[in-house]
Amino acid sequence: MKPPPDTSAREDLGPDFKKALDAGWLPIREVARQTGVNAVTLRAWERRYGLIVPQRTPKGHRLFCAEHVQRILTILTWLNRGVAVSQVKQLLDTPQVLTEPVGNDWRVLCQTLLHAVTQLAERTLDDTVNQAMALYPPRTLCEHLLMPLLAELEQRWQGQFGAQMERVFVYSWLRSKFGARVYHNNRQLRTARMLLINHSDLPLEPHLWLTAWLISSTDCPVEVFDWPLPAGELTLAVDHLQARGVLLYSSKAMNLSKLSKLLNGVSCPKMIAGATVCIHHAELSEKTTAIADLSLAEDPLSAYLNLIQRGLI
Structure with missing residues (x-):
């Protein structure tokens, strides 16, 4: 779950800033919280592309209104359609068909x-x-x-x-890059962790780490075990961590005969993700009815969206 709005700036940045917040303007950290776009990216969109033009206090602090937030959400819509950030402004200002490939x-x-x-x-x-x-x-x-x-x-x-x-x-x-980001995010968070496990013999599973990074980007702490766990120890790990959910990631075929034993002792929500879902689609679809609170996802992005939909992140 996302933290409540951070209003600490009311005391730190002077009376003009406090007055603006009282009038309903939003600081950049709150806009980042509402939209999921971090402050560094918002500043880059403003500085490099002019996509957003926030108001400024006399001391130069950025202030945003509801229209700015809506514009940011529209920008995200275009980006998620595959439009490059350098091409978004012309779509926002004069909606028309682009003359060059957006990709x-x-x-x-x-x-x-x-x-x-x-x-x-x-x-x-x-x-x-x-x-x-x-x-x-x-x-x-x-x-x-x-x-x-x-x-x-x-x-x-x-x-x-x-x-x-x-x-x-x-x-x-990739493991070092995104592992470091997950680690630093975890240090700032105190809520229950999502437990991700590499459930194959593929070392340094890259899609596992992409999934961890996506989940971590929602301010959900993530614990990554880059090696499979036996049934009893998976339950033990969930209990020790008080995990909000468990995600098993595998890009390879898995031993389905042991899956029920592995997961039935786990009381929190469960997900199986990765190419293994495509490999065993029919069998795993049946497992979702036999194993309580089990869902499936074929790749990091669908896992991320599924977890959001279920309210787990």
């Missing part, structure tokens, strides 16, 4: 990242993703860049010499 910027970014992976260029990889993170919310970035990148890499690695080298490089980077 072009995403393609350029993806090609930059692909080249960085082939060259083992960690700094380029990291800098490019950092720049994208400053402009796009996690959901948009995951849907239009990171998941397509991983899919393209998987195709590239089929029978490719050097594939394992590239795979270990990018998976290690």
Whole structure:
């Protein structure tokens, strides 16, 4: 659940700021809370693209109104349709058909990242993703860049010499990158954690870490176990953590004969996510009626949206 509005700025930023808040204006931290777009991204949208133009106090602090919030939500709608942030303003100001492909910027970014992976260029990889993170919310970035990148890499690695080298490089980077973000977010949060478990023998499962990052971006603390747990120990972990839910992620086929034993002792909501849901679709669909409070998701994005719909994050 999201925290209540932060009004501490009323005491810190002077009488003009307090007067504006009393009049119904919103500080940037509250707009970030309401829209899910972090303050760094909101500032970048203003500074680089002029997408939003907040009011300013005499001391320069940004103030937003309800119309600003609605405009931000409209921006998110376009971004989630695949429109690059550089092309959104013309759609907001003069709605019309674009003369160039809206996915072009995403393609350029993806090609930059692909080249960085082939060259083992960690700094380029990291800098490019950092720049994208400053402009796009996690959901948009995951849907239009990171998941397509991983899919393209998987195709590239089929029978490719050097594939394992590239795979270990990018998976290690991704785990470090998003693991650090999850860790730092967890340090700021005190609510019940969502427990994510890598339920396959694939080390450094990249989609598990994308899922963890998406969940963490909603201010939900996340505990990631990057290795499977036996039935009794899964229940023990849930009890110790007082977890709000359990998500098992697997990109490979799983042993369904042990699934009921694994999950029946878990009292909190449960989810199975990943390509395993496609592999075992019919069997797992039956399990959702046999195992209480079990849901399915095929990828990080659908897992994230499902958890939001269920009110778990």
